[in-house]
Amino acid sequence: MRNTAKTMHKLYENLGKLFYAVAISDGSVHAKEWDKVKEIVKEDWLDVDDFTDRYGTDAANQIEIVFDGLMEYGQSSEECFDEFKDFYKEHPHAFSAEIKSLAKKTAGAIANAFSGKNKSELVILAKIGLLLK
Numbered sequence: 663m664r665n666t667a668k669t670m671h672k673l674y675e676n677l678g679k680l681f682y683a684v685a686i687s688d689g690s691v692h693a694k695e696w697d698k699v700k701e702i703v704k705e706d707w708l709d710v711d712d713f714t715d716r717y718g719t720d721a722a723n724q725i726e727i728v729f730d731g732l733m734e735y736g737q738s739s740e741e742c743f744d745e746f747k748d749f750y751k752e753h754p755h756a757f758s759a760e761i762k763s764l765a766k767k768t769a770g771a772i773a774n775a776f777s778g779k780n781k782s783e784l785v786i787l788a789k790i791g792l793l794l795k
Contacts, residue, residue, distance in 0.1 A: 665756050667721070670713040673756045674721050676749040677707075677765060678728025680790070683742035684769045687782040691733055698775040699729050702768050710761065743786060747793060762794040 665673075685695040707722035715721055732742065750757065757765075769790050773783035 665713075667713050669753055669756050670711065671715060671721050671724060672749060673753070673761075674707075674724035675728045676746045677768075678725040679732065679737075679742040680746040680765065681725065681768060681772055682729045682732040682737070683739040683746065684772045684783060684786055684790075685729075686732075686737075686742070687739040687773075687786045688780050689782075692776040694776040695772050696729070696733065698772050699768075700726060702771060706764055706768070710764065739782075739786060743789065750793060757794070766790060766794055 681699055682691070685691040685699070703722060703725050707725060708720050710722060713721040715724070766787075769787055770779075773779045773787055779787070
């Protein structure tokens with residue numbers, strides 16, 4: 663199945679939720695975790711595909727936009743992970759091997775960005791690993 667711009671836009675929105683779920687899993691998002699998200703989006707995610715939003719901006723920027731919004735309005739780690747999981751199950755075709763690998767790498771880097779990985783972060787990383795195998 664071919665991915666549409668709408669599906670890929672939603673993919674990046676849900677990746678923002680996933681990465682927020684990792685960062686908030688211990689109860690707060692540290693500035694170093696937010697900085698890591700911005701760094702990895704610029705270094706890795708912008709080059710994944712050629713999809714853009716309606717303004718011509720790379721669709722991968724939705725990761726940062728959604729993450730930032732969630733920091734302001736808050737949502738639990740579990741809620742965000744469940745929303746990502748639902749999207750993944752509805753649109754498995756949107757997740758190439760490259761996207762799965764990069765999602766796991768990004769989640770691990772976020773968890774490791776501040777004082778290494780703690781127990782709650784290890785739990786969500788394990789869930790991500792099982793989902794995206």
